[in-house]
Amino acid sequence: MSELLADDPEWADVVPIRQYENVNPxxxxxYSEEYKDATDYFRGVLKTGxxxxxxxxxxxxxxxxxxxHYTAWQHRYKTVISLKIPLEEELELMNxxxxxxxxxxxxxxxxxxxxTALTSIDAAARELEFLKTxxxxxxxxxxxxxxxxxxxxxxxxxERLWAGERAYIEDLLxxxxxxxxxxxxxxxxxxxxxxxxxxxxxxxxxRRELSFVKEKIALAPNxxxxxxxxxxxxxxxxxxxxxxxxxxxxxxxxxxxxxGRDEDVVDLDNxxxxxxxxxxxxxxxxxLADIYEKEGGDASAKAVEIxxxxxxxxxxxxxxxxxxxxxxxxxxx
Amino acid sequence: MSLSxxxxxxxxxxxxxxxxxxxVDIDSSRIALAFYCLGTLDILNSIEDQSSELDRETWREWLxxxxxxxxxxxxxxxxxxxxPEDYKGEPSEYDLPHLVMTYTALLCLAILRDDFSQLDxxxxxxxxxxxxxxxxxxxxxxxGGESDLRMLYCAFAISDFLDxxxxxDVDAAIxxxxxxxxxxxxxxxxxxxxxxxxxxxxxxxxxxxxxDTPSSPRAGRLSGxxxxxxxxxxxxxQTAEGGFCGRTCKLADACYCFWCGAALSIxxxxxxxDKRALADFLExxxxxxxGLSKAPGERPDPYHTYLSLAILAILPSDHGDDxxxxxxxxNALWNAxxxxxxxxxxxxxxxxxAS
Ligand SMILES: [Zn+2]
Numbered sequence: 001m002s003e004l005l006a007d008d009p010e011w012a013d014v015v016p017i018r019q020y021e022n023v024n025p026x027x028x029x030x031y032s033e034e035y036k037d038a039t040d041y042f043r044g045v046l047k048t049g050x051x052x053x054x055x056x057x058x059x060x061x062x063x064x065x066x067x068x069h070y071t072a073w074q075h076r077y078k079t080v081i082s083l084k085i086p087l088e089e090e091l092e093l094m095n096x097x098x099x100x101x102x103x104x105x106x107x108x109x110x111x112x113x114x115x116t117a118l119t120s121i122d123a124a125a126r127e128l129e130f131l132k133t134x135x136x137x138x139x140x141x142x143x144x145x146x147x148x149x150x151x152x153x154x155x156x157x158x159e160r161l162w163a164g165e166r167a168y169i170e171d172l173l174x175x176x177x178x179x180x181x182x183x184x185x186x187x188x189x190x191x192x193x194x195x196x197x198x199x200x201x202x203x204x205x206x207r208r209e210l211s212f213v214k215e216k217i218a219l220a221p222n223x224x225x226x227x228x229x230x231x232x233x234x235x236x237x238x239x240x241x242x243x244x245x246x247x248x249x250x251x252x253x254x255x256x257x258x259x260g261r262d263e264d265v266v267d268l269d270n271x272x273x274x275x276x277x278x279x280x281x282x283x284x285x286x287x288l289a290d291i292y293e294k295e296g297g298d299a300s301a302k303a304v305e306i307x308x309x310x311x312x313x314x315x316x317x318x319x320x321x322x323x324x325x326x327x328x329x330x331x332x333x
Numbered sequence: 334m335s336l337s338x339x340x341x342x343x344x345x346x347x348x349x350x351x352x353x354x355x356x357v358d359i360d361s362s363r364i365a366l367a368f369y370c371l372g373t374l375d376i377l378n379s380i381e382d383q384s385s386e387l388d389r390e391t392w393r394e395w396l397x398x399x400x401x402x403x404x405x406x407x408x409x410x411x412x413x414x415x416x417p418e419d420y421k422g423e424p425s426e427y428d429l430p431h432l433v434m435t436y437t438a439l440l441c442l443a444i445l446r447d448d449f450s451q452l453d454x455x456x457x458x459x460x461x462x463x464x465x466x467x468x469x470x471x472x473x474x475x476x477g478g479e480s481d482l483r484m485l486y487c488a489f490a491i492s493d494f495l496d497x498x499x500x501x502d503v504d505a506a507i508x509x510x511x512x513x514x515x516x517x518x519x520x521x522x523x524x525x526x527x528x529x530x531x532x533x534x535x536x537x538x539x540x541x542x543x544x545d546t547p548s549s550p551r552a553g554r555l556s557g558x559x560x561x562x563x564x565x566x567x568x569x570x571q572t573a574e575g576g577f578c579g580r581t582c583k584l585a586d587a588c589y590c591f592w593c594g595a596a597l598s599i600x601x602x603x604x605x606x607d608k609r610a611l612a613d614f615l616e617x618x619x620x621x622x623x624g625l626s627k628a629p630g631e632r633p634d635p636y637h638t639y640l641s642l643a644i645l646a647i648l649p650s651d652h653g654d655d656x657x658x659x660x661x662x663x664n665a666l667w668n669a670x671x672x673x674x675x676x677x678x679x680x681x682x683x684x685x686x687a688s
Pocket of ligand 1 (some may be wrong): 449586587588627637
């Protein structure tokens with residue numbers, strides 16, 4: 001990094017202020033010379049309330065050394081506003097910092113403030129594109145996804161913003177079908193943020209979602225993210241699990257069903273497991289047991305059989321849980 | 334293998350003495366780090382052998398120096414990292430108390446058996462109110478910052494420490510928690526967020542902490558189906574390695590062993606965890622020179638060290654006569670040993686002071 005501000009004539013008029021520290025602090029940090037220098041000048045700036053281009057440089061310098069320094073971010077934002085810096089310019093300038101420090105909350109909070117102040121759908125659309133590049137580096141980054149969801153809900157423009165989301169999610173799931181953040185985002189877009197343009201026919205929408213998730217299950221039957229999505233979609237729309245019995249049974253046997261002479265006749269509603277899939281799938285057994293439990297009567301015994309096999313053989317880490325399910329069902333019977 | 338109690342205690346002691354510059358980002362959350370270190374010593378019953386009376390005296394003094402007041406009320410700042418050298422007890426508008434720091438400072442002081450005679454109780458209540466946003470959530474600072482379930486939990490825990498909930502709008506906060514419930518059964522950090530272990534703990538503990546209100550009796554806050562879905566999701570997060578992941582299809586991480594395991598325990602379902610597998614995973618997270626890391630083979634840190642020990646205290650498994658694994662009981666709602674929690678209960682509320 002460049003030399004100290006203490007040696008820089010441009011800063012000669014600012015009085016640096018050292019950090020207050022009691023004699024015996026808890027967990028003091030052994031600051032580097034550069035950090036001490038920059039934060040001494042920053043305290044000096046805070047005291048006078050200076051908001052100037054050099055303050056922008058100073059806050060950037062501090063943020064690069066300590067991206068969690070929220071006071072530097074706060075003062076930077078105030079300075080940007082006070083100097084009437086074009087907000088797009090600030091966003092652009094912060095792109096590289098966001099990519100480098102994507103795990104730091106403040107990075108995203110700053111962008112959120114800028115976008116809020118910008119009130120521009122164009123800027124929001126550009127931001128969604130930028131976030132795609134960030135998610136390429138870390139496809140499950142929590143802050144990035146929450147920020148994306150915030151942009152969609154805050155600017156709420158069907159054609160410019162929401163419309164592209166499903167295709168984007170499909171790309172991501174193409175690359176990694178176990179990306180739970182992408183599955184969650186799909187649930188957000190399709191079910192929990194209002195009705196998307198073109199999704200007014202709710203039955204048709206549900207059919208589409210079910211066939212999408214079934215296809216993904218066929219591809220990777222032991223993927224909890226897809227099964228959770230399936231359960232969520234059914235529960236959200238009050239659709240009984242039993243409507244999927246035929247599909248689920250394809251995944252509860254140890255042998256994939258033989259296709260025989262009907263190989264060419266593919267039942268689109270019930271795609272079979274892909275070749276080489278590990279069967280039976282624990283999630284499918286759980287799902288089938290849930291159907292039996294709900295059905296009650298004689299079917300309850302079948303549910304108990306499945307839970308026993310999960311407890312003792314197929315999912316032993318959750319033995320206690322499956323035994324609890326048995327007790328719970330018997331107590332209700 | 335046994336629990337390297339000595340190693341973990343001295344790791345905490347080392348961090349309390351000082352941190353290298355590579356950890357400068359801790360500066361804006363230093364009291365939280367102090368809590369992880371002191372909490373570790375507390376669980377290991379090592380406060381007295383890892384510190385002198387003088388150390389504890391000066392630590393208490395340092396903590397009280399972070400207890401600051403302003404128009405927003407009173408709370409604890411993370412550290413004096415923006416405080417000027419000539420500070421005389423009048424914080425600037427940039428030097429603000431922080432919710433997480435206030436929660437962890439109170440716990441640190443209870444661990445250090447402070448008498449809390451300096452605590453500005455009405456000021457703390459005002460500060461909690463200043464942090465509550467219109468949507469019922471809480472932000473980290475009275476003038477904004479992160480606003481999510483973690484902050485809400487801290488505000489609830491502080492209200493419970495004080496045994497005074499008059500600083501906040503409990504109903505609005507509970508409605509916010511419910512908006513964070515996800516289709517998977519866990520809670521996201523903010524409404525409509527992806528289910529996450531840490532914030533699910535915050536949600537479940539908060540629903541349990543808040544007293545009955547006329548419109549939200551405790552018993553009505555979670556439907557039977559919701560509760561079952563939450564338990565299912567939490568249990569599903571225990572991976573084949575024995576540890577817990579924080580989100581579906583992610584890798585096991587020591588901190589999520591606490592967040593998911595403690596949440597299950599609060600829901601009365603702690604026994605559904607495979608405790609032996611959990612302990613085996615955490616055993617492998619031990620670093621040879623002390624401390625625990627998020628996963629086997631990684632670098633240790635106070636956060637993962639504390640949370641690993643805390644969950645081992647909440648969900649102990651049978652280790653025969655290996656005494657090293659014996660830990661004191663822990664209060665899962667407050668995240669403190671029962672002894673420390675009892676001290677806090679006795680000294681933090683206003684009426685305790687009056688009596
Ligand atoms: Zn972790």
